[in-house]
Amino acid sequence: MYAQRILEIGTLAGYSTIWLARALPPGGRIVSLEIDPRHREVAGSNLERAAPADRAEVRLGPAVDLPKEMVAGKDPSLDFVFIEASQDAYPEYLDLAVPLAHPGTLIVIDNVVRGGAVADAHTHDPLALGVRRMSDRIAAEPRLTATTIPMVGLKGHDGFAIASVQRR
Ligand SMILES: C[S@@+](CC[C@H](N)C(=O)[O-])C[C@H]1O[C@@H](n2cnc3c(N)ncnc32)[C@H](O)[C@@H]1O
Known part of the structure; x- marks a missing residue:
């Protein structure tokens, strides 16, 4: 089964948006949320050149506001969510994504290891603490x-989480 509707939180230049858009079947759609107007502009022009026409849209603004619009607009449930923005707000992003999902939806959250800082009981890194709070919410x-x-490579030691929605 293909994902038809995708939400991405954190666009930057649109690299992941392009790959996700290319994976969509005809009629599929990705909405990517970006807070920085300059990034949105660059991503928009990259998408025009590299993504299938009419399958991708970058919306400008803080992610915590935009999915509420989607809920208010009664957007159909999401099949796939990719979260890669400010990690101190990861718990809030998760809270927004779950009500927009349905059983079978996958939520992928990037950068959740942070060189081991997330597992360091003594860390004061607000990004690592944000990831940890999100993990606590997933567990609950x-x-x-x-x-x-976890992944170790040229970019160091990090990793991603995959959460599967089991029921409404
Ligand atoms: C790591 S980059 C995303 C990379 C992108 N997913 C990719 O793989 O090509 C994170 C992006 O999230 C954006 N961002 C940070 N906080 C945000 C927020 N509250 N709402 C929307 N976008 C945000 C940043 O401006 C930045 O462009």
Whole structure:
């Protein structure tokens, strides 16, 4: 089964948006949320050149506001959510994504290891603490089951989490 509707939080230049848009079947759609107007502009022109026409849209503004519009507009449930923005707000992004999802939706959250800082009991890094609060919410959320995949490579030691929505 293909994802038809995707929400991305954090566009930057549109690199991941382009790959996700290319994976969509005809009629599929990705909405990507970006707070920085300059990034949105660059992403928009990259998408025009590299993504299938009419499948991708970058919306400008703080992510915590925009999905509420989507809910108010009764957008159909999302099939896939990719979260990669400010990690101190990861718990809030998760809270926004879950009500827009349905059983079978996958929520992928990037940069959740942060060189091991997330597992360091003594860290004061607000980004690592944001990831940890999000992990605590996933653990306490009966609708989700999740795992973290650590990665070590040229960009150092990090990883991503995959949460699967089990029920409404
Ligand atoms: C790591 S980059 C995203 C990279 C992109 N997903 C990719 O793989 O090509 C994070 C982006 O999130 C944006 N961002 C940060 N806080 C945000 C917020 N509250 N709402 C929307 N976008 C935000 C930043 O401006 C930045 O462009």
